[in-house]
Amino acid sequence: MIQLFHVKKAYPGDAPVLDDITLRIEKGEFCWLTGPSGAGKSTLLKLLFCAESPTSGQILVGGRNIGRISQSGIPFLRRNIGVVFQDFKLLDNRTVLENVGYALEVLGASDAEIRERSLKRLEQVGLQRKASSLPRRLSGGEQQRVAIARALVNEPTILLADEPTGNLDPSLTDSILQLLFDANARGTTVVVATHDRTLLTRYHKRTIALEKGKLVFDA
Amino acid sequence: MRLSRRAALNLWRAPLPSLVSVLTIALSLFIGASFVLGLFTARSLLTSWGAQASVTLYLDKATPDAQARMLAQQVRLQEAGLEVAYVDRALALSRLRADLGDLAGALDGLSQNPLPPSLEVIPRESLPPAGVRALAARLGQLPGVAEVEYGREWLDKLEALGRGLRAFAAGALFVVLGAALLVVANTIRLAVYARRDEIEIMKLVGATDGYVRAPFLLEGALQGLIGAAMALGAIAAVQRWLLPRAQQAFAFASGMSAPQVLPVHAAALLGMGALVGLLGSWLAVARFLRT
Numbered sequence: 001m002i003q004l005f006h007v008k009k010a011y012p013g014d015a016p017v018l019d020d021i022t023l024r025i026e027k028g029e030f031c032w033l034t035g036p037s038g039a040g041k042s043t044l045l046k047l048l049f050c051a052e053s054p055t056s057g058q059i060l061v062g063g064r065n066i067g068r069i070s071q072s073g074i075p076f077l078r079r080n081i082g083v084v085f086q087d088f089k090l091l092d093n094r095t096v097l098e099n100v101g102y103a104l105e106v107l108g109a110s111d112a113e114i115r116e117r118s119l120k121r122l123e124q125v126g127l128q129r130k131a132s133s134l135p136r137r138l139s140g141g142e143q144q145r146v147a148i149a150r151a152l153v154n155e156p157t158i159l160l161a162d163e164p165t166g167n168l169d170p171s172l173t174d175s176i177l178q179l180l181f182d183a184n185a186r187g188t189t190v191v192v193a194t195h196d197r198t199l200l201t202r203y204h205k206r207t208i209a210l211e212k213g214k215l216v217f218d219a
Numbered sequence: 220m221r222l223s224r225r226a227a228l229n230l231w232r233a234p235l236p237s238l239v240s241v242l243t244i245a246l247s248l249f250i251g252a253s254f255v256l257g258l259f260t261a262r263s264l265l266t267s268w269g270a271q272a273s274v275t276l277y278l279d280k281a282t283p284d285a286q287a288r289m290l291a292q293q294v295r296l297q298e299a300g301l302e303v304a305y306v307d308r309a310l311a312l313s314r315l316r317a318d319l320g321d322l323a324g325a326l327d328g329l330s331q332n333p334l335p336p337s338l339e340v341i342p343r344e345s346l347p348p349a350g351v352r353a354l355a356a357r358l359g360q361l362p363g364v365a366e367v368e369y370g371r372e373w374l375d376k377l378e379a380l381g382r383g384l385r386a387f388a389a390g391a392l393f394v395v396l397g398a399a400l401l402v403v404a405n406t407i408r409l410a411v412y413a414r415r416d417e418i419e420i421m422k423l424v425g426a427t428d429g430y431v432r433a434p435f436l437l438e439g440a441l442q443g444l445i446g447a448a449m450a451l452g453a454i455a456a457v458q459r460w461l462l463p464r465a466q467q468a469f470a471f472a473s474g475m476s477a478p479q480v481l482p483v484h485a486a487a488l489l490g491m492g493a494l495v496g497l498l499g500s501w502l503a504v505a506r507f508l509r510t
Contacts, residue, residue, distance in 0.1 A: 049423075072427070079425035089420055093232045103424040105221070150424070 001027040001189045007057035009043055017043045019213040030184040032200055033193040035210035041193040045160045049081045050074045082151030086163035088143045090135040097131040100150045121149040141172035148179050159183055161192045226437040236410035243406040244446025247399030248492055249453045258388045274355045276338040277366040287336050290363055302341040308332050348378040403495050408503035418507045428508050435504045436497055443496025447489045
């Protein structure tokens with residue numbers, strides 16, 4: 001599903017953020033991407049959803065070489081990738097339902113379909129009753145659940161999560177991760193970047209560790 | 220349909236940046252349009268001054284009366300829209316006598332009338348200085364015409380004034396419109412900047428550039444239209460209440476009417492407003508789409 005061949009990412013004048021990364025993540029797999037701050041986790045995720053492009057090397061996502069995708073082709077690749085961020089990235093002036101439905105609006109779905117599918121996702125994350133609330137009225141954990149519902153609403157084949165529990169109270173971590181495990185159980189390939197090592201010991205999944213831009217562990 | 224709804228919803232949810240954009244566009248268009256209308260007024264004033272010039276054709280002294288009258292008729296037939304009056308030698312002398320007043324006695328010593336007969340030609344409609352000059356040149360070619368007089372010096376000055384005014388107006392209009400576009404584009408950019416998160420999220424969930432851009436363009440055009448309508452209202456108010464007072468205050472402007480804002484002018488202003496809003500939004504969003 002995801003393959004990287006000798007990928008390097010460097011900014012002029014700085015040491016490489018990622019250096020010679022080669023790895024393969026299978027379809028339907030769940031894996032942790034870990035390492036200390038500045039190890040290159042977020043940059044690697046950005047490469048996967050084309051927010052950045054590699055300095056050298058090849059990246060295949062769903063069999064497509066993303067280095068060869070034109071600028072106008074990037075939105076279509078992103079429609080198959082759900083992304084969750086530490087800071088949720090919700091629109092404050094839109095309701096929870098509108099935030100989730102946004103991803104479907106872009107696909108040109110009908111109003112009825114947007115409403116039906118968004119409510120279904122909100123039900124899955126336990127927030128159906130908050131559909132008409134504004135995000136700022138929600139707790140951090142609830143906002144992250146909205147972000148996950150948005151990332152999953154168009155049933156992407158890949159879900160990338162960048163420190164999804166980083167801003168949350170530890171008591172909420174399990175419920176958020178459970179949503180990601182559920183998505184994985186439904187067949188979505190899930191990559192979760194985290195620097196929280198307790199998660200890795202609590203949930204035994206494949207772990208890819210980066211340090212100073214290099215791949216130091218994969219098992 | 221959804222696009223219009225999104226644009227309307229965005230305007231409703233963030234009214235302040237939209238209001239600033241609308242007011243900026245309104246003010247810019249008001250200044251630009253006032254400038255153009257002022258220019259039209261100045262041109263019509265110049266034309267009316269030019270129209271006051273008449274052309275006098277001095278004929279050979281020996282021209283018989285009948286031949287001079289025929290020539291006057293020929294001018295009337297050849298050139299449409301002219302008042303042609305024949306002034307015979309006797310009439311010319313009596314006019315001179317009247318003009319001299321107390322000094323008229325000086326003419327008594329003359330053995331014969333030294334004045335030639337002439338044709339006084341006055342355009343019925345306003346003619347620009349160049350038109351008066353061309354008319355004089357054509358009439359000067361007629362047989363029997365010894366000399367043509369049409370206030371050449373006055374017309375030259377008027378023409379130079381017109382040229383200067385045109386050059387100044389073109390330069391100033393360019394500066395005013397350029398500055399207005401820059402201000403509008405920057406104001407819209409600020410409004411778009413406030414919504415950069417929205418653009419980022421739209422791109423994140425797979426929106427194409429066109430999809431991201433469309434509501435912003437629609438909003439920009441709508442803001443431009445509203446701004447232009449406000450500018451039109453302001454111009455109408457100035458014409459109705461301010462100009463009549465100005466005409467009372469300044470003698471040179473009396474009798475000069477303010478140019479009418481016709482439906483075609485209003486449509487042009489509305490179109491320009493929409494275009495400025497559209498262009499400003501395009502520039503502002505393009506910047507965020509690149510990043």
